[in-house]
Structures are given as structure tokens and as C-alpha cells.
Amino acid sequence: MAILEVKDVNKAFGGLKALNAVNLSVEEGTVHAIIGPNGAGKSTLLNCFVGRLIPDTGSVIFNGRSLLGIKPHEINQTGVARVFQTPEIFTDLSILENVMIPAFAKVDGSFRINAWKTVGTRGEVRDMAEKVLEEVGLQEKRDIIASSLSRGDKRRLEMAMCLVQDPKLLLLDEPTAGMSRADTNNTVDLLQRVGTHITKIVIEHDMHVVFSLADHISVLAQGTVIAGGKPEDIKGNPKVQEAYLGGRTHECRNGETGRNGSGAVRGRLFLLPGAAELLRRELYRSGRQLRCEAGRDPGIAGPERRRQDVDAAYHRAHGRSATA
Amino acid sequence: MMFGDLTRNDKLLFLGFTIAALAMPLLAWPVGANYPDLLQKFAIYGIFAIGFNILFGLTGYLSFGHAAFLGVGSYAAVWMFKGVTMNVIPAVIFGVMVSGLFAALIGFVSLRRSGIYFSILTLAFAQMSYNLAYSVLTPITNGETGLQLRQDDARILDRMFVEQTEGLPSTNLFGLEMSGYPGFYFCCVLLIVAFFIALRIQRSPFGMMLRAIKTNQVRMNYTGFNTRPYALTAFIISGMYAGLAGSLLAVTDPLAGAERMQWTASGEVVLMTILGGAGTLVGPILGAGLIKYFENIFSSYNDSLLAESFSFLPDFLNDALVFVIGPFVGEGWSLLLGIVFMAIVIFLPGGLMEGLARIHGWYRGRGQGDAGRNVAKQAAE
Ligand SMILES: Nc1ncnc2c1ncn2[C@@H]1O[C@H](COP(=O)(O)OP(=O)(O)OP(=O)(O)O)[C@@H](O)[C@H]1O
Ligand SMILES: [Mg+2]
Numbered sequence: 001m002a003i004l005e006v007k008d009v010n011k012a013f014g015g016l017k018a019l020n021a022v023n024l025s026v027e028e029g030t031v032h033a034i035i036g037p038n039g040a041g042k043s044t045l046l047n048c049f050v051g052r053l054i055p056d057t058g059s060v061i062f063n064g065r066s067l068l069g070i071k072p073h074e075i076n077q078t079g080v081a082r083v084f085q086t087p088e089i090f091t092d093l094s095i096l097e098n099v100m101i102p103a104f105a106k107v108d109g110s111f112r113i114n115a116w117k118t119v120g121t122r123g124e125v126r127d128m129a130e131k132v133l134e135e136v137g138l139q140e141k142r143d144i145i146a147s148s149l150s151r152g153d154k155r156r157l158e159m160a161m162c163l164v165q166d167p168k169l170l171l172l173d174e175p176t177a178g179m180s181r182a183d184t185n186n187t188v189d190l191l192q193r194v195g196t197h198i199t200k201i202v203i204e205h206d207m208h209v210v211f212s213l214a215d216h217i218s219v220l221a222q223g224t225v226i227a228g229g230k231p232e233d234i235k236g237n238p239k240v241q242e243a244y245l246g247g248r249t250h251e252c253r254n255g256e257t258g259r260n261g262s263g264a265v266r267g268r269l270f271l272l273p274g275a276a277e278l279l280r281r282e283l284y285r286s287g288r289q290l291r292c293e294a295g296r297d298p299g300i301a302g303p304e305r306r307r308q309d310v311d312a313a314y315h316r317a318h319g320r321s322a323t324a
Numbered sequence: 325m326m327f328g329d330l331t332r333n334d335k336l337l338f339l340g341f342t343i344a345a346l347a348m349p350l351l352a353w354p355v356g357a358n359y360p361d362l363l364q365k366f367a368i369y370g371i372f373a374i375g376f377n378i379l380f381g382l383t384g385y386l387s388f389g390h391a392a393f394l395g396v397g398s399y400a401a402v403w404m405f406k407g408v409t410m411n412v413i414p415a416v417i418f419g420v421m422v423s424g425l426f427a428a429l430i431g432f433v434s435l436r437r438s439g440i441y442f443s444i445l446t447l448a449f450a451q452m453s454y455n456l457a458y459s460v461l462t463p464i465t466n467g468e469t470g471l472q473l474r475q476d477d478a479r480i481l482d483r484m485f486v487e488q489t490e491g492l493p494s495t496n497l498f499g500l501e502m503s504g505y506p507g508f509y510f511c512c513v514l515l516i517v518a519f520f521i522a523l524r525i526q527r528s529p530f531g532m533m534l535r536a537i538k539t540n541q542v543r544m545n546y547t548g549f550n551t552r553p554y555a556l557t558a559f560i561i562s563g564m565y566a567g568l569a570g571s572l573l574a575v576t577d578p579l580a581g582a583e584r585m586q587w588t589a590s591g592e593v594v595l596m597t598i599l600g601g602a603g604t605l606v607g608p609i610l611g612a613g614l615i616k617y618f619e620n621i622f623s624s625y626n627d628s629l630l631a632e633s634f635s636f637l638p639d640f641l642n643d644a645l646v647f648v649i650g651p652f653v654g655e656g657w658s659l660l661l662g663i664v665f666m667a668i669v670i671f672l673p674g675g676l677m678e679g680l681a682r683i684h685g686w687y688r689g690r691g692q693g694d695a696g697r698n699v700a701k702q703a704a705e
Pocket of ligand 1: 013018037038039041043045085
């Protein structure tokens with residue numbers, strides 16, 4: 001049975017069609033991966049599920065109920081939790097408090113004034129939080145202030161904050177972004193271990209993660225689902241290869257400075273497994289500062305120190321030089 | 325379930341606070357502040373600051389119009405004195421309720437925005453209230469003159485039960501006149517109650533939600549919380565605290581004027597809270613006490629008093645000192661306050677409580693660096 005049914009969703013930002021007639025059906029209890037190059041509209045699609053954005057047209061049905069026009073907190077109360085691309089946690093509070101708060105939302109609902117008894121009297125909520133912290137491996141750090149966590153731990157914490165609510169649908173926007181190889185493996189392991197009954201939608205660039213987790217993959221490119229199916233089918237799909245490696249695709253994120261703007265922009269590469277894993281990771285870890293020249297395909301230069309590494313890796317991957 | 329579920333530290337904190345508050349006349353004696361008029365102010369503005377802190381320190385909404393609730397509380401209390409009885413209990417209850425209602429109204433509108441827009445909305449509302457009190461609402465507020473007691477006030481209950489005397493009656497607690505030390509101790513007991521309630525709020529799940537709203541409102545929404553009613557509740561509670569403070573001002577001196585609602589008064593409570601340490605329980609009260617104390621000292625000085633205090637110095641030095649210090653006392657006291665405030669914000673963003681915590685940290689964990697400091701900071705809270 002489909003727990004989430006997305007039909008003909010369109011969303012435009014000004015002239016930019018971020019989502020173009022997107023159709024998606026997510027089966028209950030499965031892990032559904034959404035992959036696609038940067039700027040394909042993956043995060044935008046998730047935003048339409050949690051009430052951050054309202055699609056221009058189309059419908060999003062969760063568990064038989066439309067999610068459009070409903071406030072974020074109500075959507076969460078129906079059982080949808082989300083891990084954001086940049087961690088959204090309570091940086092000034094302790095780890096334990098960070099996890100207890102969503103537990104309170106689950107137990108007490110979206111608004112309840114219990115201002116007299118202390119938090120200490122709510123042992124059941126604390127137990128819920130401690131149990132999840134144990135599962136994600138943060139129990140030792142439970143009294144630390146969240147802002148002092150490492151990037152990997154922050155993501156793990158955010159995952160714990162979602163898991164403690166035992167949602168029906170868990171949305172994960174790049175849960176391993178910025179993680180070391182070891183941390184990534186931990187996360188994959190975690191997602192395979194806990195909340196196995198929870199339906200998950202995972203946006204991910206790391207193909208290793210995608211192929212370890214996904215039961216079903218949808219490929220999004222320029223706002224359209226260009227392919228969907230079992231992981232084996234996606235791997236060999238020529239359309240998918242084309243979307244990533246083909247001529248017009250930007251290989252580095254053309255972020256806030258505009259699609260064709262030149263100058264330093266935050267960036268990272270996206271390539272299919274085996275193509276240039278090395279290059280991808282190299283850029284990811286070291287640089288982030290890629291240069292993206294207007295009209296050039298794809299003009300890339302790493303940060304000076306790493307420049308040779310990047311060039312070499314790119315050359316290995318593409319058989320030509322990255323910096324023209 | 326009054327104390328049972330509080331941690332040992334909180335029980336000690338409350339006990340210590342209660343003792344310190346009751347012993348305030350003694351504690352203030354070495355600095356020459358042990359007279360009831362000033363002590364009353366410490367207690368009243370302490371309450372005001374505790375309430376402000378619930379909204380600003382805990383929830384993260386900076387209101388620039390809190391004096392409006394102070395004023396409303398005063399007006400409401402004076403009306404109770406005029407219309408019903410000079411007993412302070414009904415006046416205080418009425419003052420708190422009316423300002424609570426008023427806060428619900430203003431909060432409902434202002435909380436549609438956050439950040440600087442929220443601050444500006446509250447400021448606008450307070451200025452509006454101030455101007456209304458001066459003009460259109462004169463029948464209620466008695467305009468420029470301010471609302472005062474009169475011989476021919478109705479005082480329904482008093483006229484029924486108490487024999488009327490010549491001259492203006494005074495506020496009382498079942499016959500005990502609310503001036504001098506009795507007045508101070510009445511305020512003091514309410515300060516302790518106010519502190520206790522704030523302590524309970526801060527330690528409750530509700531308080532935890534308020535802190536979470538301050539830290540990350542977006543996460544709160546996607547975590548299933550409807551943050552608006554939480555913030556509104558905090559706003560109303562904090563307005564009621566201000567109303568309590570306002571009605572106590574009327575208890576100790578039964579008149580109410582519009583200037584109590586002016587933006588400078590709103591700004592003052594912001595200063596008190598930040599100076600003492602926003603988000604801490606004790607800090608705002610400390611800030612309130614300090615500001616009221618120094619205001620009392622410095623604003624009463626003038627050049628000739630200054631010259632007198634330095635009269636032991638040779639003339640030219642005396643003149644020079646008066647020339648340098650003169651602008652910062654008397655009318656210029658706010659100039660001094662401004663400078664101190666800037667210094668605090670720059671060097672001690674956590675206010676005096678952070679300062680105390682640092683000293684404590686150095687003392688306890690010399691060489692332990694940050695870790696010791698953080699422990700101390702938590703202890704101070
Ligand atoms: N709020 C917004 N306003 C304007 N444009 C937006 C907004 N959100 C996203 N976009 C644009 O829509 C496009 C899709 O963005 P989206 O963030 O969904 O991409 P993505 O697939 O998540 O990419 P990434 O892998 O880099 O996270 C991009 O071109 C982006 O610039
Ligand atoms: Mg994204």
C-alpha cells in the first residue's frame with residue numbers, strides 16, 4: 001500500500017521550474033531513495049511534504065490525507081518527521097533535552113501548558129529519549145550542549161530527535177553529507193538497525209549509501225522524475241547516466257550566486273559509483289570552494305593546495321583536464 | 325507537590341533567595357540603602373524583571389513595550405482603590421488580571437512577527453498606550469495630572485464596613501498600613517512568590533519548550549509544536565508580572581501616571597535583565613536592584629554636592645573632578661548607565677551572572693579552563 005502519493009506536483013520559483021509534474025508513490029515500510037544532481041529539486045520536493053512550501057499545483061496524499069495547506073506542526077503530528085539538509089537542532093540545549101522535546105511533542109501533543117511540575121517528574125519521556133540516545137550511540141554525551149557536537153554527531157542527534165517520535169514516515173535530506181567514511185558507514189548501519197518498520201525517504205548523493213539502503217530509487221533531474229525503479233534497474237539506466245554526466249549538467253553546485261554566475265561558490269561533485277568516487281570525496285572534504293565559470297563545461301578548480309589532486313582525479317575520471 | 329520534585333540545588337536556591345529577600349534591609353544597610361522606599365523599589369522592579377525575563381531570557385522575544393503593562397497594572401490598582409476598597413489584595417489581583425488581558429491582546433497581534441519586527445510592534449503598542457493615556461483616555465487615566473485618590477471616591481466596600489476618617493485614606497492590608505516596612509514586606513513576600521513561580525516555570529516542560537523556541541523555532545514547528553500559543557502564554561505571564569509590579573507601585577504610592585508607560589521605562593527593564601544576565605533566574609533581580617540603587621544615588625547628585633564631596637582636595641583638582649564627573653550624575657545619570665551597559669554587553673554578554681560564574685570558575689577550577697567555567701555557569705543558573 002502506498003503511504004505517500006504524490007501527483008503532478010509543480011513548483012516554480014519565479015521563472016525557475018524547480019518541480020515539473022512530479023509523480024511519486026512510496027510504499028509503506030520501504031526505503032525510497034531520491035537521487036539527482038544538485039539543484040534537481042530534491043529538497044524542494046521534501047519541503048512540499050512537510051508544509052514548508054505549498055506546490056503550485058498537484059496533490060500530496062499521506063495516509064489518505066492531503067498534506068497541502070496544513071501547518072508543519074500538524075503534519076508532524078500526523079506522523080511525518082524530517083532530518084534537514086543542514087541540521088536543525090536546539091544548539092543551546094543539552095543532547096538529552098534535544099531528544100526529550102520531540103518526545104514531549106509525541107506524548108503531550110502540539111500545545112499543552114504544564115508549567116508547574118518539573119521535567120524531572122516526567123520519567124517516561126526521559127526514558128524514551130534515553131533509549132533512542134542509546135540506539136544512536138550518543139548516551140555518553142547526553143549532558144553536553146548540542147552546539148559543541150561534531151557535524152556527524154549533530155546529524156545523528158537530529159536523527160534521534162526524529163526516531164524518538166516513532167514517525168510513520170521519516171524524511172532524510174542527505175543524512176551523510178559532510179561525514180567521514182566511517183561516520184557514513186555508521187549512519188547506514190544505524191538506519192538499517194533502528195526504526196526498520198518506519199517508511200523512509202532518503203535523499204542522498206553517496207551511491208554507496210543509496211544502494212545499501214534503498215528498496216526503490218527515483219531519479220530527479222531538473223525538477224522531473226526521469227527514472228524510477230529497483231536499484232538494479234537504475235544502475236544501468238542510460239538516462240540516469242546522461243543526467244549526471246551528460247553535457248549540460250552542472251557538476252558543481254551553482255548556489256546562491258546564480259546559475260551562471262562566476263566566482264567561488266560552495267560546491268561538490270556528484271558522480272555515479274565507480275566513476276570518480278575519489279574525486280568526489282576529495283572535493284567534498286578539502287575544498288567545497290569550487291570555481292564555476294559561466295558557460296564553461298565544467299570549469300573547476302580546487303583550492304590551491306589541493307589543485308593537483310583534483311586535477312589528477314578528474315583526469316582519471318573523465319580522461320580530460322578539469323581546468324581548461 | 326510544592327517542593328518535592330525540585331532538585332536539591334533548586335531547593336537551596338529558593339531557600340537562599342528567600343532568606344536574602346527577607347534580610348534585604350540588613351543586606352542593604354552597609355551601602356546605605358536600607359530605607360523602605362528604596363527597598364520597595366528593589367522588590368517591585370525585581371518582580372518586573374523576573375517577568376520580563378520569562379519572555380526575553382527564556383523565550384527569546386525582546387519586548388520594547390513592557391512598561392505599558394506596568395502602567396496598566398498601576399491604573400487598574402488605583403481604580404480599585406478609588407472604587408472599591410483601600411485594601412491592597414483586590415487591587416493587586418485586579419491589576420494583574422487587567423494587564424494579563426491587555427497582554428493577551430497586544431501579544432496576539434505582536435507575536436505574528438518575530439525578531440526586530442516583534443520588538444517594534446511592542447514598542448509601537450506601548451507608545452500608543454502612552455499617548456492614549458494622555459489624550460483620549462483622560463476619563464480613565466486623568467491625563468497629565470495622573471490618576472489620584474480623592475476624598476469623594478466611591479470606595480463602596482470601605483464605606484460599608486470601615487469608618488471614614490478625615491483626609492485621604494491610605495492603602496492597607498486588612499488594616500495594616502502599606503507604607504514603610506510593612507509595605508516593603510508585602511512587596512517582598514510577593515517577590516518571593518514571583519520568584520518561586522518563575523523557578524517552577526523554568527524547570528517545567530513548558531519552560532523547556534520556551535527555551536527550545538528561543539533556540540530554534542523552525543525545529544520546534546517541524547517537531548510538532550504549535551509555537552505561537554506557547555509564546556503567547558509566555559507573553560501573557562510576563563505581562564501579568566509587569567501588572568503585579570505596576571499595582572505594587574500603586575500600593576506603595578497610590579497614584580498612576582502615563583509616564584510610567586513611556587519607552588524609557590520599557591528600556592529600563594531591558595537593561596536590568598541584560599545587565600543581570602538574561603535567561604538566569606537571579607540575574608534580572610540583581611540587575612533591577614543595582615540599577616535602582618545607583619539611580620537613587622547618582623541622580624540625586626549635582627555639581628555643588630559633588631564639589632562638597634571632594635572638598636578635601638585642592639581647589640583645582642576639585643574643579644577638574646567636578647568637570648569630569650558632573651555630566652554623569654543628576655540628569656546625566658542615564659549617560660553613565662549607558663556606558664556601563666555598553667561595557668557589560670561587550671565584555672560580559674551573559675551579564676553579572678556570567679561575571680559571578682567566571683569568578684566562581686576561576687576560584688574552583690584554576691587551570692581547568694573552559695570546562696570549569698561551564699560547570700560554574702550551570703551552577704550559577
Ligand atoms: N526558496 C527558494 N526560492 C528560490 N529558489 C529556490 C528556493 N528553494 C530552492 N530553489 C531553487 O530550486 C532549485 C532546486 O533546489 P533544491 O534545493 O530542491 O535542490 P536539491 O536537489 O535539493 O539540490 P542539492 O543536492 O544541492 O541539495 C535550485 O535551483 C534552487 O536554487
Ligand atoms: Mg537539497
